[in-house]
Amino acid sequence: MSKSLTLLRFSLGQLLAGRRLIIIAVLVALPLVLPAVFAARADVDPATFTLDLFRQLVLPVLLPVVALTFSTSSLGSELRDGTITNLLLKPIPRPAVLGAKYLAAVLSSLLVLLPAEAVGHVVAARGLGSTQLLGGMLLATTVGALAYCALGVLLSLLMARALLVGLAYALLWEGAVVSVAPSASSLSIRGYTEGVLAAVLKGEGLDLTTRLGPVSATVLAAVVTLAALFLAVRRLERMDIP
Amino acid sequence: MSGQPAAGAVVELRRFSKWYGDVVAVADLSFELGPGVTGLLGPNGAGKTTTLKAICGLLHPSQGEVLLFGRPIQRDPMLYRAIGVVPDGDRLYPRLTVRSYVRLHADLQGLNDPGAAAERAIAEVDMAPLADRRLKGLSKGERQRTKVAGAIVHQPALLVLDEPMTGMDPGQRARFIELIRLIGAAGVTVLVSSHILGEVERLASQILVMVSGRLAASGDFHAIRDLMADQPRTVMVKADDARRLAAGLIALPSTVAVEVDGDALRARTRSVDSFATALPRLARDQGASLREVRTTDESLEQVFRYLVGRR
Numbered sequence: 001m002s003k004s005l006t007l008l009r010f011s012l013g014q015l016l017a018g019r020r021l022i023i024i025a026v027l028v029a030l031p032l033v034l035p036a037v038f039a040a041r042a043d044v045d046p047a048t049f050t051l052d053l054f055r056q057l058v059l060p061v062l063l064p065v066v067a068l069t070f071s072t073s074s075l076g077s078e079l080r081d082g083t084i085t086n087l088l089l090k091p092i093p094r095p096a097v098l099g100a101k102y103l104a105a106v107l108s109s110l111l112v113l114l115p116a117e118a119v120g121h122v123v124a125a126r127g128l129g130s131t132q133l134l135g136g137m138l139l140a141t142t143v144g145a146l147a148y149c150a151l152g153v154l155l156s157l158l159m160a161r162a163l164l165v166g167l168a169y170a171l172l173w174e175g176a177v178v179s180v181a182p183s184a185s186s187l188s189i190r191g192y193t194e195g196v197l198a199a200v201l202k203g204e205g206l207d208l209t210t211r212l213g214p215v216s217a218t219v220l221a222a223v224v225t226l227a228a229l230f231l232a233v234r235r236l237e238r239m240d241i242p
Numbered sequence: 243m244s245g246q247p248a249a250g251a252v253v254e255l256r257r258f259s260k261w262y263g264d265v266v267a268v269a270d271l272s273f274e275l276g277p278g279v280t281g282l283l284g285p286n287g288a289g290k291t292t293t294l295k296a297i298c299g300l301l302h303p304s305q306g307e308v309l310l311f312g313r314p315i316q317r318d319p320m321l322y323r324a325i326g327v328v329p330d331g332d333r334l335y336p337r338l339t340v341r342s343y344v345r346l347h348a349d350l351q352g353l354n355d356p357g358a359a360a361e362r363a364i365a366e367v368d369m370a371p372l373a374d375r376r377l378k379g380l381s382k383g384e385r386q387r388t389k390v391a392g393a394i395v396h397q398p399a400l401l402v403l404d405e406p407m408t409g410m411d412p413g414q415r416a417r418f419i420e421l422i423r424l425i426g427a428a429g430v431t432v433l434v435s436s437h438i439l440g441e442v443e444r445l446a447s448q449i450l451v452m453v454s455g456r457l458a459a460s461g462d463f464h465a466i467r468d469l470m471a472d473q474p475r476t477v478m479v480k481a482d483d484a485r486r487l488a489a490g491l492i493a494l495p496s497t498v499a500v501e502v503d504g505d506a507l508r509a510r511t512r513s514v515d516s517f518a519t520a521l522p523r524l525a526r527d528q529g530a531s532l533r534e535v536r537t538t539d540e541s542l543e544q545v546f547r548y549l550v551g552r553r
Contacts, residue, residue, distance in 0.1 A: 002352075003349070003350055003352050006346070006349040006350060007350065010346060014335070017337055018337070081333070082329070082331050082332070082333040083333050083334065083335055085300065085327070085329050085333055086333065086334075086335070086346070086347070086392070087350065088300070089298060089299075089300075089322055089325070089327045089329075090319075090322050090347075090350040090351060091319055091320045091321075091322040091323045091351065091352065092319060092322075092350065093319050094319070237316075238302070240295075240300065240301045240302060241295070241300040241301070
């Protein structure tokens with residue numbers, strides 16, 4: 001097995017070790033699946049219900065909380081307790097170490113979020129339902145996880161309270177500031193994910209207005225993700241390891 | 243240890259300095275190291291760990307250069323194939339077993355047969371009976387030995403150890419010292435830091451002495467120890483009848499002064515060894531129970547400062 005794969009497998013094991021995976025998976029699945037059970041029994045349009053739940057619960061809360069939790073602890077906690085030296089004092093370039101830690105955070109986030117979203121969708125629709133809606137949600141979640149995890153890894157290299165700062169960004173900036181100053185959505189990962197979702201659902205007949213067009217949302221998500229990763233690599237290469 | 247042939251110095255520091263804001267941790271440090279065991283001695287806060295971290299590439303020099311095999315490590319991570327490091331602190335993954343921890347090091351070094359290399363390293367540090375135990379359940383000495391196994395699993399040409407014997411019992415220390423001597427005799431360059439003079443004496447023939455971020459002395463251990471012997475050391479003793487013990491201690495030819503404070507006494511001696519030999523006999527003769535005996539760090543620092551003054 002290559003050194004990078006070893007590093008990725010080990011990092012995934014560290015993030016998902018013990019009961020942590022089960023606890024986070026249950027905390028995420030409950031608010032998505034339970035309402036879907038009640039919606040399936042009521043007379044509501046399953047597609048509209050699922051989309052509303054996704055926009056009001058997954059995008060503003062679950063996605064940033066899960067992705068930032070995994071990404072800030074992936075590299076940050078090892079920096080804090082000093083165990084990162086076990087990985088850095090090896091014949092592996094630091095960008096590869098950072099890449100493995102980032103990918104581990106993204107995969108962990110998706111492992112928790114995607115199944116819960118899919119199950120919630122299937123329960124609400126009492127079947128497969130709209131595959132375009134399901135595909136749009138999964139794609140938007142993936143784009144959001146890629147961007148939030150890049151941000152989380154960068155923050156964890158810059159400060160000790162990275163999770164707190166990341167959550168403040170997601171809840172205050174994306175939640176409050178963007179709602180009163182729509183132009184701020186160009187600096188909102190949530191805005192990018194909504195733009196991607198809208199692009200996939202175009203023509204599906206669902207009510208989905210977004211501040212960013214599909215192209216701008218996709219381009220901005222890619223730029224923010226790559227910029228955060230670039231800055232994180234520079235920081236890791238130049239910083240002193242305590 | 244296979245080591246690796248190296249032309250010139252394995253480690254070379256050229257006017258290395260490291261500072262944090264206004265605080266200077268290490269100033270203008272220059273030395274070269276070749277194969278064999280070298281001890282890095284100095285009191286706590288002397289800059290030993292900063293120097294070792296710079297050699298390992300964990301810290302960037304504020305000024306000067308740190309070269310390994312003639313190259314700066316920051317620009318060449320592949321140099322880590324030839325370097326093994328036992329850093330300060332615990333720095334272990336508590337959920338891993340001894341075997342999986344050492345195997346992780348072997349895998350990340352890209353060894354051809356990582357399983358066999360891990361087993362060999364575990365056996366070298368006498369951890370084979372505990373190989374399947376989780377690290378969180380081990381004693382401090384056992385965890386230290388596991389770190390050493392991780393550092394030697396790829397048979398490095400340069401081994402850097404920061405206070406490696408912390409937490410080891412006397413038996414473990416003796417076996418560890420024998421292992422390090424064997425590694426050094428095989429042509430590996432070994433740099434071991436410690437603030438305990440006796441520990442370094444048993445490990446290394448060559449030493450570097452650091453005080454307040456500067457190199458105070460370097461060279462043959464015995465020559466430097468003779469210089470140190472000129473200065474008395476302070477030994478703290480706690481006993482149930484310190485006053486009676488003090489009367490016996492002051493009669494020793496190497497004792498310079500004794501102060502008694504309740505159940506404790508501070509003796510200044512020109513020979514810690516003869517003091518340590520005489521103390522248990524005196525205590526037994528006078529029926530006193532010894533509760534604590536230690537040399538004080540301030541005392542060691544005083545000796546180091548004396549060395550700086552002589553330069």
